[in-house]
Amino acid sequence: MIVLAIDIGGTKLAAALIDSSLRIVARREIPTPASQTPDALENALRVLVTPLYSEAQYIAIASTGIIQDGVLTSINPANLGGLSHFPLVQYLSALTGLPGVALNDAQAAALAEYQQAPSRIRDMVFITVSTGVGGGVIQDGKLVTGSGGLTGHCGHTLADPHGPRCGCGRIGCVEAIASGRGIAAAAQDELSGLDAKAIFAHAAQGQTQAVALVQRSARTLARLIADLKALTDCQRVVVGGSIGLAEGYLSQVQHYLAQEPAVYQVELYSAHHRSDAGLLGAALWAQGSRQ
Numbered sequence: 001m002i003v004l005a006i007d008i009g010g011t012k013l014a015a016a017l018i019d020s021s022l023r024i025v026a027r028r029e030i031p032t033p034a035s036q037t038p039d040a041l042e043n044a045l046r047v048l049v050t051p052l053y054s055e056a057q058y059i060a061i062a063s064t065g066i067i068q069d070g071v072l073t074s075i076n077p078a079n080l081g082g083l084s085h086f087p088l089v090q091y092l093s094a095l096t097g098l099p100g101v102a103l104n105d106a107q108a109a110a111l112a113e114y115q116q117a118p119s120r121i122r123d124m125v126f127i128t129v130s131t132g133v134g135g136g137v138i139q140d141g142k143l144v145t146g147s148g149g150l151t152g153h154c155g156h157t158l159a160d161p162h163g164p165r166c167g168c169g170r171i172g173c174v175e176a177i178a179s180g181r182g183i184a185a186a187a188q189d190e191l192s193g194l195d196a197k198a199i200f201a202h203a204a205q206g207q208t209q210a211v212a213l214v215q216r217s218a219r220t221l222a223r224l225i226a227d228l229k230a231l232t233d234c235q236r237v238v239v240g241g242s243i244g245l246a247e248g249y250l251s252q253v254q255h256y257l258a259q260e261p262a263v264y265q266v267e268l269y270s271a272h273h274r275s276d277a278g279l280l281g282a283a284l285w286a287q288g289s290r291q
């Protein structure tokens with residue numbers, strides 16, 4: 001079976017044809033449009049998948065947002081230009097004529113990354129540090145999604161009660177501080193208006209404010225990881241997303257995690273599948289749901 005996998009993030013949309021041995025045979029990527037109405041996302045998805053879908057038999061979607069019964073509901077609509085609701089499977093199935101499944105992007109990536117873990121690992125958490133901060137939880141070898149799809153949304157746990165307001169409505173979420181949008185929103189003076197990628201480039205040059213913004217994100221992520229260790233007793237945490245994968249970021253997270261008491265230490269890995277983890281996890285989910 002050839003699966004058309006689609007990864008919908010707050011910054012980019014990716015699609016790939018994936019064969020039954022989980023090899024990516026074609027891949028495309030375009031920016032995520034920002035609009036409160038679904039039309040822009042519909043158009044972008046059409047442009048993205050039209051050159052690919054005739055080769056596929058099934059659709060597998062990994063998407064930002066709470067995903068339940070094939071429908072996306074944003075916990076933080078600001079990450080999608082204000083879009084809070086989108087019927088993913090219904091729209092893409094009607095467009096392509098193919099059946100499909102959908103799950104959260106970080107939950108999908110957790111599945112793909114768990115396949116790479118040795119069998120001694122039974123409990124694992126995947127965290128994406130990207131437009132937002134998302135998470136996927138594996139417990140006793142199985143992905144946990146929860147009855148409402150919310151399991152793993154660790155970006156919306158509290159990092160600082162005096163921190164900035166998050167797009168989800170809470171004050172001081174991890175996402176409001178550590179994510180790409182959080183980093184960009186805190187930038188001032190000569191860095192104001194820049195995106196996280198540009199701020200990382202300034203940090204690599206030693207620019208003081210940029211270095212501090214990256215450190216603040218890494219320190220916040222390390223505290224989140226200690227919390228996740230306490231909650232799940234995970235033996236491994238895998239970090240992905242363009243910020244999670246940025247050069248030097250994970251070693252900073254490791255540095256701050258090492259300052260926590262011994263009981264909160266856990267092995268940290270970069271995502272083996274890099275930016276393809278969501279696509280591959282969605283394909284795995286589809287293979288599982290077809291068995």
Ligand code: ADP
Pocket residue numbers: 008009010011012013032129130131132179180181195196197198200241242243246247
């Ligand atoms: P998505 O959220 O769509 O899954 P990404 O994982 O690429 O997408 O995350 C997007 C965020 O990562 C944006 O805030 C962007 O500025 C930032 N970013 C992209 N590339 C880099 C990079 N090389 N270094 C640091 N940050 C990056």
Ligand code: BMX
Pocket residue numbers: 008009010011063064065066073074075076077079080104105106128129130131132133134135153155156175
């Ligand atoms: C947000 C939330 C999560 C998602 C995470 C990472 C929305 C639209 N998304 O916390 O469901 O997993 O961002 O998403 O509420 P990404 O776009 O950064 O990959």
Ligand code: ZN
Pocket residue numbers: 076155156157166167168169170173175176
């Ligand atoms: Zn939040």
